Amino acid sequence: MNGGQVGRSRSAVVQPCARCGARWAVQGKPLHWCPRCHGVLLSPAPVDAPAERRNYRWVARPPGRRTPAPQPVRRTGTTETPRYHQIPRWGLHDRPPAEAAAPRRPLAELTDRLTVLLLATAGVFGFAALAELGRYGILLRNRTRLIQPWLLWISDAAVTVSAVAAPVLALVSAVALVGWLAETRRAAYARLAESDPRSLRTLMLGCLVPIVNLVWPGIFLGEAARLRIADGGDPRLLRAVRIWWGAWLLNAALVLVTVPYRFATSLQVQADGVLASMWTDLAAAGVAVASLGLVRAFADLDLRGRPRARGRWVIATGPAQPVIEPVRRAPEAVVRDDAVVEDDAAVGDEDADAAPSEQQEVLAK
Structure with missing residues (x-):
């Protein structure tokens, strides 16, 4: 030891x-x-x-390792309660739980720019209609006078650029509208604790495939509108869907009418085709504006993006003015002196007796 x-x-x-x-x-x-x-x-x-x-x-312990020297114990004679002179910086960090990342929406980049795309589409189709109208004016003037080459070059450039840019913007806007339709239907079914029975693939095929897209977009929008109305939405929403559907069918009919003019060989038919193209471009611009109005109608906004004011029906307590005027006593008749017949002899006794009775009848009426 x-x-x-x-x-x-x-x-x-x-x-x-x-x-x-x-x-x-x-x-x-x-x-x-x-x-x-x-x-x-x-x-x-x-x-x-x-x-x-x-x-x-x-x-x-290993051989040769000594026990560390004992440290002197410092004893303080104070009996005060330990306290901090400032807020301590140590302790456990109660960090809030990280928020779950929102699921990536399909076609989100295009859907977020839907308003800009629809306005640009309407503007380009409007410019295309003006270019076709200018081309038709040049054709009319060219019947009697020659046209300057620079004017023809400007007209050709305007028609060509608008004919290429307008369909491209229309296709991009259609894809963005499909993304918006998918989100709108998903939100409407989510309020009912259900899932949308239409997949994104079904919506895209029904809205983008030619001929098929004449029928299915109206059906998809009608289902979403009925869900919104059942959830307390504006009852006029279904009427807005029908108006948009009618404009969409009218535009498709004008496109079918305009296509045969592209293969005409007669100058007069080609000139008529210019006018048909102008009306088709105007209808397409109208469809773009109607689409923007429909998108904002689902958001309870008007066409200019302002909150839509709703009218309220109240119980009427009574008419503002009485329907039947109260019966008032007629004033007494005043006999004018100049109305007395001068020739008293011409008036018989029978007429004299009838005059008071007629006066009483008039007063009664």
């Missing part, structure tokens, strides 16, 4: 120090603190006691 320790036999009861490892023999009452380093003394136990009878365990 180390110096200062008492150990007369292997069965002596000792108390090991938890800090420096020294073992002190128990003589009488057990100690609590190590006399060497002031560390905590473990509970008394025989030197050769098995592990299950001890509340400590032996740790083997």
Whole structure:
């Protein structure tokens, strides 16, 4: 044993120090603190006691490694309650849970720019109609006078550019409208805790495939409008869908009428085709504006994007003015002096008797 320790036999009861490892023999009452380093003394136990009878365990150290020197224990005589001079910076961070990422919407990039696309489409089709009208005016003037080459070049460029840009913008706007229709139907069915039975693929095929898109867009929009009306939406929404559908069918009919003019060989028929193209472009511009109005109608907005004011029906308490005027007493008749017949002799006794009765009848009426 180390110096200062008492150990007369292997069965002596000792108390090991938890800090420096020294073992002190128990003589009488057990100690609590190590006399060497002031560390905590473990509970008394025989030197050769098995592990299950001890509340400590032996740790083997490499040869030559010394026990660290005991540090002096500083004792302060203050009895004040510990306190902070500033708000402590330590502690657990109660971070809010991260928000779940919103699911990626299909065709979101085009749907977010739907208003701009529809306005651009209407503007380009309007420009195309003006270009066709200018071409028709040039044809009329060319019957008697020659046209300047630069004017013909401007007319050809306007017609060509508008004929290429307008269908491209119309197709992009149609795709954006399909994305908007999918989101609108999904939101309408979500209010009823249901899912849309029409998939995005079905909506795209029904709205973009020629001939088929004359019927199915109106059906898809009608279903969404009925759901909105059932949820408290504007009852006029279904009428707006029917107006848009009629404009869409009219535009398709004008396109079918205009196509044969492209293959005409007569100058007069070609000139008529220019007018037909102008009316078709105007109808297409109208369909774009009607589409914008329909999109805003589903959002309870007017065509200019302002909140739509709804009228309210109230119970009428009574008419503002009486329907039947009250009966009033007629004023007494005043006999004028100049109305007296001068010739009293011409008036018979029978007429004299009838005059008071006629006056009474007039007063009664």
